Amino acid sequence: MTFTLFGRWQIRVLLLATVGLLLTVLMVVKSSPAIAGQTLLTFIYLGLFGLVWDFGYHQSQRWRWDGDWNGLLQFGGAVWEGLFLITIVKTIGLPGIDRASFNIPGFIGFYTSFSLLSAIVTHSLLRIFSPYSRFNGGQWF
Numbered sequence: 001m002t003f004t005l006f007g008r009w010q011i012r013v014l015l016l017a018t019v020g021l022l023l024t025v026l027m028v029v030k031s032s033p034a035i036a037g038q039t040l041l042t043f044i045y046l047g048l049f050g051l052v053w054d055f056g057y058h059q060s061q062r063w064r065w066d067g068d069w070n071g072l073l074q075f076g077g078a079v080w081e082g083l084f085l086i087t088i089v090k091t092i093g094l095p096g097i098d099r100a101s102f103n104i105p106g107f108i109g110f111y112t113s114f115s116l117l118s119a120i121v122t123h124s125l126l127r128i129f130s131p132y133s134r135f136n137g138g139q140w141f
Contacts, residue, residue: 005058009051011126015118016047023114035103041096042107046085046114053081071119078115082108 024043028036057077086104093099 005054008054008058011122012047012050012054015121016043016050019117019121020047020114023110023117027110035106038097038102039110041094042085042089042110045094045097046081046111049085050081053077071123074119074122075115078111078119082111082115085111 020043024039027039031039086107088094089097089102090099090104
């Protein structure tokens with residue numbers, strides 16, 4: 001990943017605004033209006049919670065000898081984020097998302113697709129189009 005919190009946020013927002021938004025729009029086009037609204041809200045909550053989780057990820061990244069996360073730890077973070085959101089929606093609930101009609105298999109499919117596409121983009125396209133971003137702690141600005 002990246003060595004600065006601001007760099008992590010930039011990459012997360014970039015992936016949400018490109019890969020995540022494209023995937024969400026594709027899911028929304030194929031679904032009913034009620035499910036489309038919940039899908040968009042779920043996408044927004046993933047982004048908001050993700051920005052908060054990055055504080056913890058950034059702190060735990062400092063304990064690693066190379067100051068970086070490998071792919072397996074990134075996968076573990078993605079699994080944690082998905083399970084956390086499912087648990088919150090089903091137990092406490094989130095505004096705009098109906099607890100009773102929240103489709104867990106649909107969310108798992110959506111989130112798995114998003115996580116895999118994000119990993120592919122992070123480990124391929126970002127390194128091709130921005131090969132020196134790692135020298136600035138992942139910050140582009």
